Amino acid sequence: MASDRVKESNAQSCYTRSNLGAEDHARERPMKRWLVVLGVAMAMLAAACDNNGNEACPTTTPCPTCAPCPGSPTATATGTAVATRTAVRGTATPSPTPSPTPMAMAEVFVDHADFPVSLAFAPDGRLFYNELRTGRVRIVENGRLQDEPFASLQVVSLSGYSEHGLLGLALDPDFASNHYVYVFYSEPDKNGDPLRQRLVRFTEVDGVGQDMTVILDNLPIGKLCCHNGGRIAFGPDGKLYVSIGDTEESRLSQDPQSLAGKILRINPDGSVPDDNPFGGSPVYALGIRNSFGLAFHPVTGALFIDETGPSGFDELDIIQPGGNYGWPEAQGIAGRSQYIDPIWTSGPVSVTPTGMTFYTGDVLIPKNDLLRCSWNNGKLEHVLMAPSFDHIDGIEDTGLACSLDVKMGPDGALYFSTTDTIYRWGS
Numbered sequence: 187m188a189s190d191r192v193k194e195s196n197a198q199s200c201y202t203r204s205n206l207g208a209e210d211h212a213r214e215r216p217m218k219r220w221l222v223v224l225g226v227a228m229a230m231l232a233a234a235c236d237n238n239g240n241e242a243c244p245t246t247t248p249c250p251t252c253a254p255c256p257g258s259p260t261a262t263a264t265g266t267a268v269a270t271r272t273a274v275r276g277t278a279t280p281s282p283t284p285s286p287t288p289m290a291m292a293e294v295f296v297d298h299a300d301f302p303v304s305l306a307f308a309p310d311g312r313l314f315y316n317e318l319r320t321g322r323v324r325i326v327e328n329g330r331l332q333d334e335p336f337a338s339l340q341v342v343s344l345s346g347y348s349e350h351g352l353l354g355l356a357l358d359p360d361f362a363s364n365h366y367v368y369v370f371y372s373e374p375d376k377n378g379d380p381l382r383q384r385l386v387r388f389t390e391v392d393g394v395g396q397d398m399t400v401i402l403d404n405l406p407i408g409k410l411c412c413h414n415g416g417r418i419a420f421g422p423d424g425k426l427y428v429s430i431g432d433t434e435e436s437r438l439s440q441d442p443q444s445l446a447g448k449i450l451r452i453n454p455d456g457s458v459p460d461d462n463p464f465g466g467s468p469v470y471a472l473g474i475r476n477s478f479g480l481a482f483h484p485v486t487g488a489l490f491i492d493e494t495g496p497s498g499f500d501e502l503d504i505i506q507p508g509g510n511y512g513w514p515e516a517q518g519i520a521g522r523s524q525y526i527d528p529i530w531t532s533g534p535v536s537v538t539p540t541g542m543t544f545y546t547g548d549v550l551i552p553k554n555d556l557l558r559c560s561w562n563n564g565k566l567e568h569v570l571m572a573p574s575f576d577h578i579d580g581i582e583d584t585g586l587a588c589s590l591d592v593k594m595g596p597d598g599a600l601y602f603s604t605t606d607t608i609y610r611w612g613s
Contacts, residue, residue, distance in 0.1 A: 292586055295601060296326060296608040304355035304417075304541070305593040305601055305608070309362050313601065315608065316369070318351035319343050323369060325393055326608075337388055337395035342372040342380045342407075349408065349431075349476075350380060353416025358454065359424060365390040366454070368426065370416045372407055380407045383414060385428060385456070401426075401456040402468075406446040408433040413476040417541075422487045425451050425459055428468075429491065431476035436514035439473050447474050447513060449491065449505055463508030473511035473525060478561075479542035485554055486575050492539035492558060493528070500537045501528035502569070504576065529577045530569075538562045541591030547598045550612060551584075559588035559602060566592060566602055586611060 296302070301318040308314065313326040314336065321343075322335035342350035354370030361367075367388045375381040383405035388395030408414050413431030420426055432439045432447035439447025442464065451470035453459055458468050479492040489505040499518040503511055503526070512525035519527050542558035545551050556569035556578075566588035570579040586609065592602035599612025 292609045292611040294607055295329070295610040296331060297606075299603065299606055299608055301351075301590070301605050302603040302608050303351070303353065303590050305591045305603060306355045306357050306367075307593060307595050307601075308357055309596060311596050313595070313608075314355060314357065314367065315603070316352040316355045318353070321352050321371065323352070323355065323367070323388075323395065327393070332393055334394070336367070336390070336393060337369065337398075339369070339371050339386075340374060342374045342378070344378075344380075344411065346411070349412045349414050353383075353414065354385070354418035354428070356418045356420055356426065359420050361390075367395060368401065368418055368454075370418050370428065372414060372416070380409050383407045383416065383430075385418065385426075387454075401454075402428070402450075402452065406430055406433045406438070406444065410434060415474075415477055417478060417480045417491075419480040419482065420454075421451075421482050421489065424454070426454055427451055427470065427480055427489060429474070429477040429480060432474070432513065436475070439475065439513045440510075440515065442467070442469065442472065445469065448472050449474060449477070449480075449489070470507060471505045471509045471511060473509075473513045473515075475513040475517075478538075478540040479558060481542045481544055481556065483554070483571075483575055484544050484546050488575070490542065490556065492542060494538050495532070495536070498532055498534040498536050500532040500539055502530040502539070502578070503528045530581075536562050539567075540589065541593075541602075543592050543594055543600075545594060545600065547594070547612075549598070550600060557584075557592050557600065557602075559590055559592055561589050564589045564604065 300320055302315040303318040304316040306314045315324050317324060321339040321341040323337045325332040325336050339352060341352050342348065344350065350372035352369065352371045356368045358364055358366035358368070367390055368385060369388065370383065370385050372383050373381050384400060385402040385405070387399045387401050389397045413434050415429035415431040417429045418426060428450040430445050430448050430450060435446060438444040445468070448469045449471040450468040451459060451462055452468050458466055462468065462470060474493060476494050477491045478494065481490050482488065483490060491503050491505055493501040493503055495501065495517055506526060509526045510524065512520060516522055516525045518531040521527065538561035540559040540561050542556060544554060544556055546553060551568050555571050558567050558569060560567055564587050566584045566586040568582040568584050570582065572579050586602065587604055588602040589605060590603040592600060595601050597612065599610050602609050
């Protein structure tokens with residue numbers, strides 16, 4: 187069985203819906219220690235296959251819902267028998283030479299998961315996660331996958347290259363009392379084609395989502411495949427923040443009347459806060475191409491996002507109210523006064539950063555540093571924050587595999603996901 191050996195996904199194969207069965211493999215099974223192999227080809231799985239089983243490659247940067255193109259120098263990672271550590275300094279492209287220092291051990295938490303794209307913890311320790319393609323929200327309690335999904339939504343699931351699906355997940359800061367769960371998804375029309383995106387809220391009752399309420403409706407959607415954003419997170423101010431990509435119409439990122447290419451800030455009921463930078467508008471920042479990750483710094487409260495570039499020039503941005511981040515007029519470190527530069531860029535190398543979180547413990551990495559996943563590299567990366575927390579001192583490879591999302595659990599451990607597995611790292 188796959189649970190009795192280190193998982194090494196086949197870089198030649200495409201993700202298909204036959205890769206189901208988390209409920210058959212994750213119930214009441216003891217935890218096993220796994221030595222996680224750096225750069226195994228887990229992130230190569232995806233849904234974008236043609237009739238011959240090959241990838242249907244687009245002309246833009248690969249994303250977390252499609253396998254990278256075969257032969258692409260940014261789409262593969264090298265396997266090694268020991269988890270290793272690589273330090274990267276400044277804003278240059280990642281160093282290709284890893285040091286041989288073993289860094290981390292992790293264990294499988296959910297095996298045979300079905301594209302667990304977003305993770306969220308309840309205060310009682312239950313893990314909620316989204317299955318991108320199936321439209322199901324799942325719950326893991328005490329190490330056991332709940333038989334029935336928390337909720338099931340009809341989502342866009344195109345046969346080719348696509349960034350649609352059950353994208354975002356967040357629990358209300360007052361979940362312990364109100365049991366609210368927020369979900370962002372791409373809704374299809376009657377023919378299964380992209381219709382719109384929605385942010386909805388469920389009330390959790392005994393592990394089941396009830397009373398679905400629409401919070402934001404008719405949000406922009408990519409009609410062909412891409413740049414749908416869909417990450418959601420609550421800030422320390424109690425507001426809900428939402429990423430919306432440019433939906434493959436780059437000009438919309440600079441259009442203040444469009445919600446595409448923006449970071450939105452709303453009250454939990456969907457209304458617009460009185461102190462938003464553009465009066466009466468949910469728009470909080472503009473000039474965004476596409477973001478798969480949002481996280482708030484635990485000390486400063488600043489919102490950090492990752493942003494994927496068109497071909498390289500991925501970014502790490504600190505969002506300011508009313509800030510313009512340049513797309514499509516500027517990318518990378520542009521040095522143009524009307525736009526806000528990122529605090530890090532990948533340069534010409536495509537990394538495609540995805541989920542991110544700040545670590546508030548004091549065991550695994552330095553407290554208040556950032557961890558993020560990388561789709562192209564399939565790695566969990568440690569972003570070393572400067573003492574001022576407004577720039578970075580470098581990036582380290584943890585030696586662990588992560589292509590989709592990462593969150594810190596109430597137990598102090600880190601949980602992170604690839605296309606078919608959720609891992610746990612911690613004592």
